[in-house]
Amino acid sequence: MISSDLIGQMNHAAQAAHEDDFASLGRQLARRGLDIQAATQAAMAWSVAIPTWGVGTGGTRFARFPGVGEPRNIHDKLADCGVIQALTRGTRTVSPHIPWDKVSDYNALRQEAASYGLGFDAINSNTFQDQLDQEASYKFGSLAAADPKARALAIAHNIECIEIGTALGSSALTVWVGDGTNFPGQQSLGGMFRSYLDSAAEIYAALPAQMSMFIEHKMYEPAFYSTVISDWGSSLMAAQALGPQAKCLVDLGHHAPNTNIEQIVARLIHAGKLAGFHFNDSKYGDDDLDAGAVDPFRLFLVFNELIEGAGKLDLAYMIDQSHNVTDPIESLMGSAIEIARAHVQARLVDRKALAEAQAMNDVLGAHRILKAAYVTDVSPILAEARMRQGGAFDPIATYRASGYRAAKAVERPAVKGASSGIV
Ligand code: PSV
Numbered sequence: 419m420i421s422s423d424l425i426g427q428m429n430h431a432a433q434a435a436h437e438d439d440f441a442s443l444g445r446q447l448a449r450r451g452l453d454i455q456a457a458t459q460a461a462m463a464w465s466v467a468i469p470t471w472g473v474g475t476g477g478t479r480f481a482r483f484p485g486v487g488e489p490r491n492i493h494d495k496l497a498d499c500g501v502i503q504a505l506t507r508g509t510r511t512v513s514p515h516i517p518w519d520k521v522s523d524y525n526a527l528r529q530e531a532a533s534y535g536l537g538f539d540a541i542n543s544n545t546f547q548d549q550l551d552q553e554a555s556y557k558f559g560s561l562a563a564a565d566p567k568a569r570a571l572a573i574a575h576n577i578e579c580i581e582i583g584t585a586l587g588s589s590a591l592t593v594w595v596g597d598g599t600n601f602p603g604q605q606s607l608g609g610m611f612r613s614y615l616d617s618a619a620e621i622y623a624a625l626p627a628q629m630s631m632f633i634e635h636k637m638y639e640p641a642f643y644s645t646v647i648s649d650w651g652s653s654l655m656a657a658q659a660l661g662p663q664a665k666c667l668v669d670l671g672h673h674a675p676n677t678n679i680e681q682i683v684a685r686l687i688h689a690g691k692l693a694g695f696h697f698n699d700s701k702y703g704d705d706d707l708d709a710g711a712v713d714p715f716r717l718f719l720v721f722n723e724l725i726e727g728a729g730k731l732d733l734a735y736m737i738d739q740s741h742n743v744t745d746p747i748e749s750l751m752g753s754a755i756e757i758a759r760a761h762v763q764a765r766l767v768d769r770k771a772l773a774e775a776q777a778m779n780d781v782l783g784a785h786r787i788l789k790a791a792y793v794t795d796v797s798p799i800l801a802e803a804r805m806r807q808g809g810a811f812d813p814i815a816t817y818r819a820s821g822y823r824a825a826k827a828v829e830r831p832a833v834k835g836a837s838s839g840i841v
């Protein structure tokens with residue numbers, strides 16, 4: 419793990435400059451009628467879940483270039499997530515994926531996570547891959563497959579995930595299926611949706627009262643002509659058909675380029691059906707780039723809608739990225755910081771002035787109010803929130819100085835013959 423002495427030393431070296439910047443930002447915010455202490459408290463309360471699959475190096479359809487010291491199992495993944503939490507203090511939960519993270523004793527796993535200060539967020543089922551010696555294949559679909567054996571298997575897997583999630587203290591099951599078609603005529607578009615709803619209803623019926631079912635939509639991939647839950651409309655229809663415990667999860671990468679995602683967020687809030695997010699960034703499709711790396715303004719606009727809907731929301735915030743060319747721990751820490759940044763910036767929007775400008779049709783005035791919050795450099799607030807909780811002033815610099823990855827490279831020998839594909 420990362421020594422608290424190292425964190426302390428590096429924080430100490432940055433302390434004088436940080437105090438200066440924090441005080442200066444405090445004065446600036448005070449002139450705008452904003453309290454830096456309140457913003458810091460909000461930043462301290464913020465948390466985003468780390469996906470267990472995110473700490474491994476990802477890949478594309480073409481290749482995977484494994485890094486050194488990669489986690490080999492859920493125990494290594496928890497250790498890596500523990501490092502992220504120790505340094506950022508804003509990633510208090512992990513989101514497991516089954517069967518990738520299967521173990522024999524989930525109570526022990528829960529305790530192991532707790533020893534790193536971590537709890538379990540939404541549990542993810544996997545019916546987009548066949549497991550060894552599986553009785554029926556998901557090649558042509560899972561919950562919406564034509565083959566009743568494949569459908570039954572996928573339903574049973576999701577019910578098993580509910581049981582595992584319950585043992586881990588998770589309060590939601592996230593269901594994403596790759597089901598769809600590559601050819602017009604391959605399947606009935608309406609028929610597949612009906613099959614999906616029938617299968618999903620069986621899973622829903624197995625939910626305990628305290629557990630939600632998150633439906634994650636995605637426009638395309640692995641299916642390229644049609645996808646059964648392709649968009650928020652299909653997701654909302656499914657969630658409404660299933661019942662109050664079903665909600666819609668928005669993965670930022672799962673839309674056509676230029677889609678107005680913040681408006682989708684506003685609609686789902688209005689319908690009372692927003693479950694939460696898988697954060698990432700993208701330029702073209704489901705690129706799974708680091709959150710805030712390409713379009714931080716869009717991330718801010720998403721949070722702007724969330725803050726506007728404040729009070730009514732109890733959402734699940736998660737990261738879902740694929741790290742092909744970076745150290746996953748660094749990428750996840752960077753993303754956690756960018757997501758926290760968007761959250762704090764959105765809290766700085768002068769909502770009263772914005773409402774007035776909107777009522778007066780002061781177009782540019784309203785836009786300038788949003789931009790004023792967005793261009794505020796809240797880095798000192800984020801650093802202060804981390805340090806008050808024992809985290810690092812600069813998590814990535816501290817991680818690099820710790821030598822953690824090099825130590826893990828020795829401890830965790832490389833896996834030979836790494837597979838290609840999205841993992
Ligand atoms: C699908 O692309 C997805 O976003 C779902 O959340 C999966 O669970 C995850 O990626 C798998 O990598």
Ligand code: MN
Pocket residue numbers: 634669696738
């Ligand atoms: Mn996702």
